[in-house]
Amino acid sequence: MSDPKANKSLSDNSCSQGDKSRRLVIASTIGVSAACALFPFAAGLTSILDPVVRNSGSTTKVPWTKVTSVVNLPDDGKPAKFEIILAEVKDAWTTYKNVPAGAVYLSRKGDEVIAFNLKCPHLGCAVDYRSKTNDYFCPCHNSTFGLDGSVTDADSPSPRGLDTMHTKIEDEFVWIRFQQYRPNIADKIPLS
Amino acid sequence: MSKFLDWLDDRSGIRGLVKEALYEKVPGGARWRYVWGSCLTFAFFTQVVTGTLLWMSYSPSAQTAWESVYFIQYEIWGGWFLRGVHHYMAQAMIVLLVLHLMQVMIDGAYRAPRELNFWFGIALMGVTLALSLTGYLLPWDQKGFWATAVATNLIAEVPLVGPMLQKIVVGGVEYGHQTITRFFALHAGILPAALIGLVVGHIYLFRKHGIHVKEPRPKKDSYFWPDQILKDGVACLAVLMAVVILTLYFKGAPLGPPADPSNEFPARPEWYFLFLFQLLKYVPAFWGAVIIPIALGLLIFIQPFIGSSNKGHQFNIGFWWCLLAGSAGLTFLAFSEDRENLNHGAAVREADWQAARVVEIAQENGIPPAGAVTLLRQDRENRGRRIFASQCSSCHRYNGHDGRGYLVEDAQSAPELAGFASVDWTTKLLNYDHYISSEYFGGTAFKEGTMAKKVLKKFDADETKLLPQVALLLSDLAELPYQEPLSVEKKESLLDIFYDDLACIDCHDIDSEGEGSAPDLTGYGSRKWMIDFINNPEHERFYGKKNDRMPAYGRDKKLSTEEIEIVVDWIRSTPADF
Numbered sequence: 083m084s085d086p087k088a089n090k091s092l093s094d095n096s097c098s099q100g101d102k103s104r105r106l107v108i109a110s111t112i113g114v115s116a117a118c119a120l121f122p123f124a125a126g127l128t129s130i131l132d133p134v135v136r137n138s139g140s141t142t143k144v145p146w147t148k149v150t151s152v153v154n155l156p157d158d159g160k161p162a163k164f165e166i167i168l169a170e171v172k173d174a175w176t177t178y179k180n181v182p183a184g185a186v187y188l189s190r191k192g193d194e195v196i197a198f199n200l201k202c203p204h205l206g207c208a209v210d211y212r213s214k215t216n217d218y219f220c221p222c223h224n225s226t227f228g229l230d231g232s233v234t235d236a237d238s239p240s241p242r243g244l245d246t247m248h249t250k251i252e253d254e255f256v257w258i259r260f261q262q263y264r265p266n267i268a269d270k271i272p273l274s
Numbered sequence: 275m276s277k278f279l280d281w282l283d284d285r286s287g288i289r290g291l292v293k294e295a296l297y298e299k300v301p302g303g304a305r306w307r308y309v310w311g312s313c314l315t316f317a318f319f320t321q322v323v324t325g326t327l328l329w330m331s332y333s334p335s336a337q338t339a340w341e342s343v344y345f346i347q348y349e350i351w352g353g354w355f356l357r358g359v360h361h362y363m364a365q366a367m368i369v370l371l372v373l374h375l376m377q378v379m380i381d382g383a384y385r386a387p388r389e390l391n392f393w394f395g396i397a398l399m400g401v402t403l404a405l406s407l408t409g410y411l412l413p414w415d416q417k418g419f420w421a422t423a424v425a426t427n428l429i430a431e432v433p434l435v436g437p438m439l440q441k442i443v444v445g446g447v448e449y450g451h452q453t454i455t456r457f458f459a460l461h462a463g464i465l466p467a468a469l470i471g472l473v474v475g476h477i478y479l480f481r482k483h484g485i486h487v488k489e490p491r492p493k494k495d496s497y498f499w500p501d502q503i504l505k506d507g508v509a510c511l512a513v514l515m516a517v518v519i520l521t522l523y524f525k526g527a528p529l530g531p532p533a534d535p536s537n538e539f540p541a542r543p544e545w546y547f548l549f550l551f552q553l554l555k556y557v558p559a560f561w562g563a564v565i566i567p568i569a570l571g572l573l574i575f576i577q578p579f580i581g582s583s584n585k586g587h588q589f590n591i592g593f594w595w596c597l598l599a600g601s602a603g604l605t606f607l608a609f610s611e612d613r614e615n616l617n618h619g620a621a622v623r624e625a626d627w628q629a630a631r632v633v634e635i636a637q638e639n640g641i642p643p644a645g646a647v648t649l650l651r652q653d654r655e656n657r658g659r660r661i662f663a664s665q666c667s668s669c670h671r672y673n674g675h676d677g678r679g680y681l682v683e684d685a686q687s688a689p690e691l692a693g694f695a696s697v698d699w700t701t702k703l704l705n706y707d708h709y710i711s712s713e714y715f716g717g718t719a720f721k722e723g724t725m726a727k728k729v730l731k732k733f734d735a736d737e738t739k740l741l742p743q744v745a746l747l748l749s750d751l752a753e754l755p756y757q758e759p760l761s762v763e764k765k766e767s768l769l770d771i772f773y774d775d776l777a778c779i780d781c782h783d784i785d786s787e788g789e790g791s792a793p794d795l796t797g798y799g800s801r802k803w804m805i806d807f808i809n810n811p812e813h814e815r816f817y818g819k820k821n822d823r824m825p826a827y828g829r830d831k832k833l834s835t836e837e838i839e840i841v842v843d844w845i846r847s848t849p850a851d852f
Contacts, residue, residue, distance in 0.1 A: 130442060131442065133447075134441050136446065153831060153832050154832050162664070163664065165536045173448070173450035173451050174445075174446070174452050175451065176337065176450075176451065182535070182536030183535060185536050200538060204559070205423075205424040205427045205428065206423045206541075207540065208420075208538030208540075212683065213683045214683035214684075221615070222540060222541055223554050223555045239555065239556075239559065241558070262448070265427045265430065266431065273448070274447060
């Protein structure tokens with residue numbers, strides 16, 4: 083390409099028939115080589131993108147999961163932490179039965195149970211309940227949340243309050259529809 | 275020999291290649307400040323070799339990653355050393371990168387005609403950081419798991435495609451097999467390949483433009499071989515020594531407890547990312563993960579042009595010093611905040627305990643196919659601590675903490691239970707001052723009860739002297755695994771004190787069918803006694819109606835029978851720390 087004459091012949095408009103067919107040869111060579119070189123990448127593209135198109139099923143129907151006996155929740159609204167053991171969790175090729183999949187803070191007032199996902203809505207660290215200040219605190223980036231889950235400090239990096247989930251009391255047990263949510267956005271959108 | 279070399283050269287042109295490689299001119303003579311590039315190449319070479327050797331034993335999946343790293347660390351002959359070298363060399367690479375970069379900046383070797391090579395260098399820095407980030411997750415321990423979850427959540431901050439990109443990197447919505455396989459492919463395949471490509475370009479461009487030397491030249495020109503190579507070799511040896519010393523000192527790289535999404539751990543990245551971690555406390559994630567890095571990246575990209583003037587060059591050097599100082603300051607803040615945070619310290623110690631415990635179980639019983647995470651979940655000792663922390667520690671304490679090492683914010687309102695029923699514990703129990711202190715019943719109604727006010731306080735000096743003997747008797751009833759039982763004769767003589775000298779029997783029963791007004795001490799502190807007591811302290815055998823706030827865990831189904839047994843066994847297993 084550094085030969086000026088060659089450059090000239092390539093950019094010459096009044097090219098001969100031979101030049102034209104030579105151009106075709108060059109274009110074909112580049113095309114064929116590029117197709118061959120890109121083929122392996124193209125072959126793997128769908129498998130790389132599979133997680134984007136795969137429906138994990140978490141939005142379709144979140145099952146009720148039994149958490150704990152109601153007696154384990156004081157009725158003064160003081161929160162307590164509980165593991166969530168899901169009946170079934172699928173991880174790619176493995177299906178786990180009865181496996182701890184996360185944790186929640188539950189607090190009860192009468193028959194009403196509020197559940198907060200332990201994961202901070204900022205970037206997913208586990209929040210702690212602080213009994214002294216009666217609030218929630220994230221030990222990673224110092225977000226603080228009130229007992230109702232709302233962000234209490236204007237300097238808290240979390241864009242929304244703690245994530246609540248549906249709960250019910252049935253047969254003296256607390257049940258929950260356990261879910262994870264997209265971190266670090268103002269809206270609470272389930273992960274799916 | 276020379277004939278063979280002639281033959282080889284004839285077929286390969288190897289002499290020319292070697293000559294080309296070794297007889298690079300070093301204007302101004304060999305200098306120590308030029309060693310960093312070679313050190314980095316050496317470090318990368320070490321990582322490729324040690325990484326490939328680790329690969330031979332590593333198995334990337336959620337059920338086998340931690341387990342195979344455990345195998346490397348604790349079972350394979352010298353595996354801990356291999357892993358340690360890989361771990362600390364990765365850290366050394368970061369330090370070397372900074373040194374190399376600062377040397378290039380200060381010497382002005384990033385300016386025309388070396389702009390392109392400067393960009394190659396910056397790209398290499400990015401790839402190296404990506405290698406370290408992806409490598410952090412591979413052991414699939416708590417530290418890597420929780421820290422990388424934060425890091426991948428940051429990917430979602432990229433406008434428009436962020437959430438999709440995050441899914442592609444994580445391999446789905448939740449962390450699992452596909453996260454490890456993808457991170458491993460990045461760490462051992464894509465990123466090293468990119469790094470090799472970039473290094474080849476970097477070295478080619480470096481050779482094309484030669485070493486940048488400041489005029490006037492400090493010494494006479496010399497050649498790469500042997501002058502500079504000797505210096506490079508010595509520097510590489512120093513790096514190697516540092517890495518080996520770190521590996522030996524810390525007995526290889528740390529391995530935390532296996533990743534468990536239900537077992538929280540305060541996420542912290544590796545030390546060289548702490549500045550970014552700390553920054554996220556002050557700025558929104560979008561700024562910390564997108565705006566600021568892009569702005570800095572753009573500025574760095576145009577630095578070769580800014581540096582074309584002398585003032586611009588000074589600005590560039592100042593910029594990097596500020597960036598380094600700022601990062602160092604944020605890193606220092608991150609460390610000092612964690613050091614001052616007692617709960618963080620407790621969380622780290624708890625993770626260390628879990629890590630040591632899971633290794634202990636794995637070495638004793640092996641690891642089941644479901645993975646090591648089930649070992650900890652099913653371990654009675656671990657469960658005992660956790661049950662105590664969640665159910666008992668808001669009133670009781672264990673060695674002054676919640677059973678897992680965390681300080682409890684609520685005031686202690688029930689007895690300390692570490693070493694419960696041991697000789698020391700019961701001796702103190704029967705001492706009036708201890709009895710009414712917050713360590714025992716100071717926070718309960720029993721502080722004002724019959725035992726305190728009408729018995730312990732009223733004993734005369736002779737009776738008080740006998741109390742430790744009664745303590746010895748009670749403690750023996752507990753049949754604690756770490757205490758020797760008393761002889762039959764000794765026990766009988768102590769029972770005499772209990773029945774006759776101090777007349778404890780007036781209220782408390784031992785091995786009798788009486789209906790004393792105070793707790794039945796038959797088998798006091800024994801496994802059965804404790805289980806029955808926790809099951810229902812309001813039973814007439816125990817406190818009856820005098821019970822002060824102690825829940826009936828079994829009767830009210832707050833804990834299952836198995837859980838009560840587990841926490842009892844755990845309390846009884848070891849003596850108190852103090």
